[in-house]
Amino acid sequence: MSHGHGPANPGPAGLVALAMACFTFYAxxxxxxxxxxxxxxxIWLIGGFIVQVIVGIMELNHGNIVGGNIFTFFSAFFMFVTGGELIFKFFAAQNGWTIDARIDGWAWLALAIALLTWTPAYFKSPLSLLGVVLALDVAVPVVAFMDLGILGHEWHAVSGNFLGLAGIFGLYTAWGVILNTQFGRTIIPLGGPIVKDQVSVSASK
Known part of the structure:
Protein backbone atom coordinates (compact mmCIF):
# COMPACT_ATOMS: atom_id res chain seq x y z
CA MET A 1 0.00 0.00 0.00
CA SER A 2 1.49 3.33 -1.06
CA HIS A 3 1.60 6.41 1.15
CA GLY A 4 2.68 8.75 -1.63
CA HIS A 5 5.57 9.19 -4.01
CA GLY A 6 8.20 10.42 -1.51
CA PRO A 7 11.23 8.28 -0.67
CA ALA A 8 10.54 5.55 1.87
CA ASN A 9 12.71 4.69 4.86
CA PRO A 10 14.98 1.77 3.83
CA GLY A 11 16.26 1.23 7.38
CA PRO A 12 14.05 -1.77 8.26
CA ALA A 13 15.49 -3.83 5.39
CA GLY A 14 19.01 -3.03 6.56
CA LEU A 15 18.13 -3.95 10.13
CA VAL A 16 16.68 -7.29 9.03
CA ALA A 17 19.91 -8.05 7.16
CA LEU A 18 21.88 -7.08 10.26
CA ALA A 19 19.67 -9.29 12.43
CA MET A 20 20.25 -12.21 10.07
CA ALA A 21 24.02 -11.77 10.46
CA CYS A 22 23.73 -11.37 14.24
CA PHE A 23 21.52 -14.44 14.65
CA THR A 24 23.74 -16.65 12.51
CA PHE A 25 26.91 -15.52 14.29
CA TYR A 26 25.16 -16.06 17.60
CA ALA A 27 24.50 -19.65 16.51
CA ILE A 43 26.68 -16.97 1.23
CA TRP A 44 24.03 -15.55 3.58
CA LEU A 45 26.34 -12.66 4.45
CA ILE A 46 26.95 -11.87 0.79
CA GLY A 47 23.16 -11.72 0.40
CA GLY A 48 23.07 -9.32 3.35
CA PHE A 49 25.64 -7.16 1.56
CA ILE A 50 23.24 -6.64 -1.35
CA VAL A 51 20.53 -5.38 1.01
CA GLN A 52 22.76 -3.18 3.13
CA VAL A 53 24.65 -1.46 0.32
CA ILE A 54 21.31 -0.44 -1.22
CA VAL A 55 20.10 0.79 2.18
CA GLY A 56 23.31 2.71 2.80
CA ILE A 57 23.15 4.54 -0.52
CA MET A 58 19.48 5.38 -0.02
CA GLU A 59 20.08 6.63 3.53
CA LEU A 60 22.89 8.90 2.29
CA ASN A 61 20.65 10.22 -0.47
CA HIS A 62 17.99 10.94 2.17
CA GLY A 63 20.53 13.00 4.12
CA ASN A 64 21.01 10.47 6.93
CA ILE A 65 24.75 10.81 7.57
CA VAL A 66 24.88 8.36 10.48
CA GLY A 67 22.69 5.54 9.16
CA GLY A 68 23.96 5.97 5.61
CA ASN A 69 27.61 5.63 6.58
CA ILE A 70 27.01 2.83 9.08
CA PHE A 71 25.04 0.71 6.60
CA THR A 72 27.60 1.39 3.86
CA PHE A 73 30.60 0.18 5.83
CA PHE A 74 28.60 -2.64 7.42
CA SER A 75 27.64 -3.83 3.94
CA ALA A 76 31.24 -3.85 2.75
CA PHE A 77 33.08 -5.27 5.73
CA PHE A 78 30.62 -7.02 8.04
CA MET A 79 28.78 -8.61 5.12
CA PHE A 80 30.73 -8.87 1.84
CA VAL A 81 34.29 -9.21 3.14
CA THR A 82 33.33 -11.45 6.05
CA GLY A 83 31.16 -13.63 3.82
CA GLY A 84 33.92 -14.04 1.25
CA GLU A 85 36.53 -14.69 3.95
CA LEU A 86 34.45 -17.40 5.59
CA ILE A 87 34.15 -19.27 2.31
CA PHE A 88 37.87 -18.81 1.60
CA LYS A 89 38.94 -19.90 5.10
CA PHE A 90 36.79 -23.02 4.88
CA PHE A 91 38.52 -24.15 1.70
CA ALA A 92 41.90 -23.07 3.08
CA ALA A 93 41.36 -25.34 6.07
CA GLN A 94 40.27 -28.19 3.79
CA ASN A 95 43.46 -27.85 1.77
CA GLY A 96 45.85 -27.20 4.63
CA TRP A 97 46.78 -23.66 3.59
CA THR A 98 48.58 -21.62 6.24
CA ILE A 99 47.05 -18.18 6.81
CA ASP A 100 47.89 -15.55 9.43
CA ALA A 101 44.29 -14.62 10.26
CA ARG A 102 45.40 -12.08 12.86
CA ILE A 103 45.11 -9.50 10.08
CA ASP A 104 41.35 -9.85 10.57
CA GLY A 105 41.76 -8.65 14.14
CA TRP A 106 43.45 -5.45 12.98
CA ALA A 107 40.64 -4.85 10.48
CA TRP A 108 37.93 -5.55 13.07
CA LEU A 109 39.74 -3.23 15.49
CA ALA A 110 39.34 -0.33 13.06
CA LEU A 111 35.66 -1.16 12.62
CA ALA A 112 35.19 -1.41 16.39
CA ILE A 113 36.81 1.99 16.96
CA ALA A 114 34.61 3.56 14.28
CA LEU A 115 31.49 2.03 15.81
CA LEU A 116 32.39 3.07 19.35
CA THR A 117 33.26 6.64 18.42
CA TRP A 118 30.07 7.04 16.35
CA THR A 119 27.83 5.62 19.10
CA PRO A 120 27.01 9.03 20.69
CA ALA A 121 25.29 10.01 17.42
CA TYR A 122 22.74 7.27 18.16
CA PHE A 123 21.72 9.02 21.38
CA LYS A 124 19.40 11.01 19.06
CA SER A 125 17.83 7.79 17.74
CA PRO A 126 14.99 5.68 19.18
CA LEU A 127 16.05 3.69 22.24
CA SER A 128 15.56 0.36 20.46
CA LEU A 129 18.03 1.38 17.73
CA LEU A 130 20.50 2.60 20.35
CA GLY A 131 20.14 -0.87 21.90
CA VAL A 132 21.36 -2.42 18.63
CA VAL A 133 24.45 -0.22 18.61
CA LEU A 134 25.28 -0.70 22.30
CA ALA A 135 25.12 -4.49 21.93
CA LEU A 136 27.43 -4.29 18.90
CA ASP A 137 29.75 -2.02 20.92
CA VAL A 138 30.45 -5.05 23.10
CA ALA A 139 30.46 -7.78 20.45
CA VAL A 140 32.66 -6.15 17.79
CA PRO A 141 35.65 -5.30 20.03
CA VAL A 142 35.50 -8.81 21.52
CA VAL A 143 35.66 -10.29 18.00
CA ALA A 144 38.59 -8.00 17.18
CA PHE A 145 40.51 -9.00 20.32
CA MET A 146 39.83 -12.71 19.72
CA ASP A 147 41.13 -12.47 16.17
CA LEU A 148 44.22 -10.64 17.44
CA GLY A 149 44.83 -13.43 19.94
CA ILE A 150 44.42 -11.12 22.94
CA LEU A 151 41.25 -12.89 24.11
CA GLY A 152 40.69 -16.63 24.09
CA HIS A 153 37.93 -18.48 22.26
CA GLU A 154 35.95 -18.77 25.49
CA TRP A 155 34.93 -15.16 24.78
CA HIS A 156 32.80 -16.47 21.91
CA ALA A 157 29.99 -16.80 24.47
CA VAL A 158 30.17 -13.04 25.11
CA SER A 159 30.35 -11.99 21.46
CA GLY A 160 27.67 -14.49 20.48
CA ASN A 161 25.16 -13.44 23.12
CA PHE A 162 25.61 -9.72 22.46
CA LEU A 163 25.28 -10.34 18.71
CA GLY A 164 22.05 -12.19 19.40
CA LEU A 165 20.85 -9.27 21.50
CA ALA A 166 21.72 -6.81 18.72
CA GLY A 167 19.71 -8.95 16.30
CA ILE A 168 16.66 -8.92 18.59
CA PHE A 169 16.81 -5.14 18.99
CA GLY A 170 17.27 -4.79 15.22
CA LEU A 171 14.21 -6.87 14.40
CA TYR A 172 12.15 -5.06 17.02
CA THR A 173 13.16 -1.67 15.57
CA ALA A 174 12.39 -2.80 12.02
CA TRP A 175 9.00 -4.11 13.20
CA GLY A 176 8.19 -0.79 14.82
CA VAL A 177 9.28 1.38 11.91
CA ILE A 178 7.26 -0.66 9.40
CA LEU A 179 4.03 -0.84 11.42
CA ASN A 180 4.19 2.69 12.87
CA THR A 181 4.80 4.15 9.43
CA GLN A 182 2.16 2.06 7.72
CA PHE A 183 -0.56 2.89 10.27
CA GLY A 184 0.55 6.49 10.84
CA ARG A 185 0.64 6.10 14.63
CA THR A 186 2.59 4.29 17.34
CA ILE A 187 1.76 0.60 17.19
CA ILE A 188 5.13 -0.63 18.45
CA PRO A 189 6.82 1.75 20.93
CA LEU A 190 10.49 2.25 20.10
CA GLY A 191 11.37 4.60 22.95
CA GLY A 192 12.28 8.25 22.59
CA PRO A 193 15.84 9.41 21.98
CA ILE A 194 18.06 10.24 24.95
CA VAL A 195 19.16 13.46 23.24
CA LYS A 196 16.42 15.44 21.51
CA ASP A 197 16.89 18.07 18.81
CA GLN A 198 17.28 21.57 20.21
CA VAL A 199 14.24 22.72 18.24
CA SER A 200 12.10 19.99 19.79
CA VAL A 201 13.34 20.82 23.28
CA SER A 202 12.62 24.51 22.83
CA ALA A 203 9.19 23.84 21.38
CA SER A 204 8.23 21.66 24.33
CA LYS A 205 9.02 24.36 26.90
Missing amino acids: VHTGKVDGSCIPLLG
Whole structure:
Protein backbone atom coordinates (compact mmCIF):
# COMPACT_ATOMS: atom_id res chain seq x y z
CA MET A 1 0.00 0.00 0.00
CA SER A 2 1.49 3.33 -1.06
CA HIS A 3 1.60 6.41 1.15
CA GLY A 4 2.68 8.75 -1.63
CA HIS A 5 5.57 9.19 -4.01
CA GLY A 6 8.20 10.42 -1.51
CA PRO A 7 11.23 8.28 -0.67
CA ALA A 8 10.54 5.55 1.87
CA ASN A 9 12.71 4.69 4.86
CA PRO A 10 14.98 1.77 3.83
CA GLY A 11 16.26 1.23 7.38
CA PRO A 12 14.05 -1.77 8.26
CA ALA A 13 15.49 -3.83 5.39
CA GLY A 14 19.01 -3.03 6.56
CA LEU A 15 18.13 -3.95 10.13
CA VAL A 16 16.68 -7.29 9.03
CA ALA A 17 19.91 -8.05 7.16
CA LEU A 18 21.88 -7.08 10.26
CA ALA A 19 19.67 -9.29 12.43
CA MET A 20 20.25 -12.21 10.07
CA ALA A 21 24.02 -11.77 10.46
CA CYS A 22 23.73 -11.37 14.24
CA PHE A 23 21.52 -14.44 14.65
CA THR A 24 23.74 -16.65 12.51
CA PHE A 25 26.91 -15.52 14.29
CA TYR A 26 25.16 -16.06 17.60
CA ALA A 27 24.50 -19.65 16.51
CA VAL A 28 28.15 -20.15 15.49
CA HIS A 29 29.72 -18.45 18.52
CA THR A 30 27.55 -20.25 21.05
CA GLY A 31 27.93 -23.68 19.46
CA LYS A 32 24.35 -24.04 18.25
CA VAL A 33 25.75 -25.16 14.87
CA ASP A 34 29.10 -26.71 13.92
CA GLY A 35 31.87 -25.48 11.65
CA SER A 36 30.51 -27.23 8.59
CA CYS A 37 27.98 -24.38 8.25
CA ILE A 38 30.66 -21.77 7.48
CA PRO A 39 30.38 -21.73 3.64
CA LEU A 40 26.60 -21.38 3.90
CA LEU A 41 27.01 -18.52 6.39
CA GLY A 42 29.35 -16.84 3.93
CA ILE A 43 26.68 -16.97 1.23
CA TRP A 44 24.03 -15.55 3.58
CA LEU A 45 26.34 -12.66 4.45
CA ILE A 46 26.95 -11.87 0.79
CA GLY A 47 23.16 -11.72 0.40
CA GLY A 48 23.07 -9.32 3.35
CA PHE A 49 25.64 -7.16 1.56
CA ILE A 50 23.24 -6.64 -1.35
CA VAL A 51 20.53 -5.38 1.01
CA GLN A 52 22.76 -3.18 3.13
CA VAL A 53 24.65 -1.46 0.32
CA ILE A 54 21.31 -0.44 -1.22
CA VAL A 55 20.10 0.79 2.18
CA GLY A 56 23.31 2.71 2.80
CA ILE A 57 23.15 4.54 -0.52
CA MET A 58 19.48 5.38 -0.02
CA GLU A 59 20.08 6.63 3.53
CA LEU A 60 22.89 8.90 2.29
CA ASN A 61 20.65 10.22 -0.47
CA HIS A 62 17.99 10.94 2.17
CA GLY A 63 20.53 13.00 4.12
CA ASN A 64 21.01 10.47 6.93
CA ILE A 65 24.75 10.81 7.57
CA VAL A 66 24.88 8.36 10.48
CA GLY A 67 22.69 5.54 9.16
CA GLY A 68 23.96 5.97 5.61
CA ASN A 69 27.61 5.63 6.58
CA ILE A 70 27.01 2.83 9.08
CA PHE A 71 25.04 0.71 6.60
CA THR A 72 27.60 1.39 3.86
CA PHE A 73 30.60 0.18 5.83
CA PHE A 74 28.60 -2.64 7.42
CA SER A 75 27.64 -3.83 3.94
CA ALA A 76 31.24 -3.85 2.75
CA PHE A 77 33.08 -5.27 5.73
CA PHE A 78 30.62 -7.02 8.04
CA MET A 79 28.78 -8.61 5.12
CA PHE A 80 30.73 -8.87 1.84
CA VAL A 81 34.29 -9.21 3.14
CA THR A 82 33.33 -11.45 6.05
CA GLY A 83 31.16 -13.63 3.82
CA GLY A 84 33.92 -14.04 1.25
CA GLU A 85 36.53 -14.69 3.95
CA LEU A 86 34.45 -17.40 5.59
CA ILE A 87 34.15 -19.27 2.31
CA PHE A 88 37.87 -18.81 1.60
CA LYS A 89 38.94 -19.90 5.10
CA PHE A 90 36.79 -23.02 4.88
CA PHE A 91 38.52 -24.15 1.70
CA ALA A 92 41.90 -23.07 3.08
CA ALA A 93 41.36 -25.34 6.07
CA GLN A 94 40.27 -28.19 3.79
CA ASN A 95 43.46 -27.85 1.77
CA GLY A 96 45.85 -27.20 4.63
CA TRP A 97 46.78 -23.66 3.59
CA THR A 98 48.58 -21.62 6.24
CA ILE A 99 47.05 -18.18 6.81
CA ASP A 100 47.89 -15.55 9.43
CA ALA A 101 44.29 -14.62 10.26
CA ARG A 102 45.40 -12.08 12.86
CA ILE A 103 45.11 -9.50 10.08
CA ASP A 104 41.35 -9.85 10.57
CA GLY A 105 41.76 -8.65 14.14
CA TRP A 106 43.45 -5.45 12.98
CA ALA A 107 40.64 -4.85 10.48
CA TRP A 108 37.93 -5.55 13.07
CA LEU A 109 39.74 -3.23 15.49
CA ALA A 110 39.34 -0.33 13.06
CA LEU A 111 35.66 -1.16 12.62
CA ALA A 112 35.19 -1.41 16.39
CA ILE A 113 36.81 1.99 16.96
CA ALA A 114 34.61 3.56 14.28
CA LEU A 115 31.49 2.03 15.81
CA LEU A 116 32.39 3.07 19.35
CA THR A 117 33.26 6.64 18.42
CA TRP A 118 30.07 7.04 16.35
CA THR A 119 27.83 5.62 19.10
CA PRO A 120 27.01 9.03 20.69
CA ALA A 121 25.29 10.01 17.42
CA TYR A 122 22.74 7.27 18.16
CA PHE A 123 21.72 9.02 21.38
CA LYS A 124 19.40 11.01 19.06
CA SER A 125 17.83 7.79 17.74
CA PRO A 126 14.99 5.68 19.18
CA LEU A 127 16.05 3.69 22.24
CA SER A 128 15.56 0.36 20.46
CA LEU A 129 18.03 1.38 17.73
CA LEU A 130 20.50 2.60 20.35
CA GLY A 131 20.14 -0.87 21.90
CA VAL A 132 21.36 -2.42 18.63
CA VAL A 133 24.45 -0.22 18.61
CA LEU A 134 25.28 -0.70 22.30
CA ALA A 135 25.12 -4.49 21.93
CA LEU A 136 27.43 -4.29 18.90
CA ASP A 137 29.75 -2.02 20.92
CA VAL A 138 30.45 -5.05 23.10
CA ALA A 139 30.46 -7.78 20.45
CA VAL A 140 32.66 -6.15 17.79
CA PRO A 141 35.65 -5.30 20.03
CA VAL A 142 35.50 -8.81 21.52
CA VAL A 143 35.66 -10.29 18.00
CA ALA A 144 38.59 -8.00 17.18
CA PHE A 145 40.51 -9.00 20.32
CA MET A 146 39.83 -12.71 19.72
CA ASP A 147 41.13 -12.47 16.17
CA LEU A 148 44.22 -10.64 17.44
CA GLY A 149 44.83 -13.43 19.94
CA ILE A 150 44.42 -11.12 22.94
CA LEU A 151 41.25 -12.89 24.11
CA GLY A 152 40.69 -16.63 24.09
CA HIS A 153 37.93 -18.48 22.26
CA GLU A 154 35.95 -18.77 25.49
CA TRP A 155 34.93 -15.16 24.78
CA HIS A 156 32.80 -16.47 21.91
CA ALA A 157 29.99 -16.80 24.47
CA VAL A 158 30.17 -13.04 25.11
CA SER A 159 30.35 -11.99 21.46
CA GLY A 160 27.67 -14.49 20.48
CA ASN A 161 25.16 -13.44 23.12
CA PHE A 162 25.61 -9.72 22.46
CA LEU A 163 25.28 -10.34 18.71
CA GLY A 164 22.05 -12.19 19.40
CA LEU A 165 20.85 -9.27 21.50
CA ALA A 166 21.72 -6.81 18.72
CA GLY A 167 19.71 -8.95 16.30
CA ILE A 168 16.66 -8.92 18.59
CA PHE A 169 16.81 -5.14 18.99
CA GLY A 170 17.27 -4.79 15.22
CA LEU A 171 14.21 -6.87 14.40
CA TYR A 172 12.15 -5.06 17.02
CA THR A 173 13.16 -1.67 15.57
CA ALA A 174 12.39 -2.80 12.02
CA TRP A 175 9.00 -4.11 13.20
CA GLY A 176 8.19 -0.79 14.82
CA VAL A 177 9.28 1.38 11.91
CA ILE A 178 7.26 -0.66 9.40
CA LEU A 179 4.03 -0.84 11.42
CA ASN A 180 4.19 2.69 12.87
CA THR A 181 4.80 4.15 9.43
CA GLN A 182 2.16 2.06 7.72
CA PHE A 183 -0.56 2.89 10.27
CA GLY A 184 0.55 6.49 10.84
CA ARG A 185 0.64 6.10 14.63
CA THR A 186 2.59 4.29 17.34
CA ILE A 187 1.76 0.60 17.19
CA ILE A 188 5.13 -0.63 18.45
CA PRO A 189 6.82 1.75 20.93
CA LEU A 190 10.49 2.25 20.10
CA GLY A 191 11.37 4.60 22.95
CA GLY A 192 12.28 8.25 22.59
CA PRO A 193 15.84 9.41 21.98
CA ILE A 194 18.06 10.24 24.95
CA VAL A 195 19.16 13.46 23.24
CA LYS A 196 16.42 15.44 21.51
CA ASP A 197 16.89 18.07 18.81
CA GLN A 198 17.28 21.57 20.21
CA VAL A 199 14.24 22.72 18.24
CA SER A 200 12.10 19.99 19.79
CA VAL A 201 13.34 20.82 23.28
CA SER A 202 12.62 24.51 22.83
CA ALA A 203 9.19 23.84 21.38
CA SER A 204 8.23 21.66 24.33
CA LYS A 205 9.02 24.36 26.90
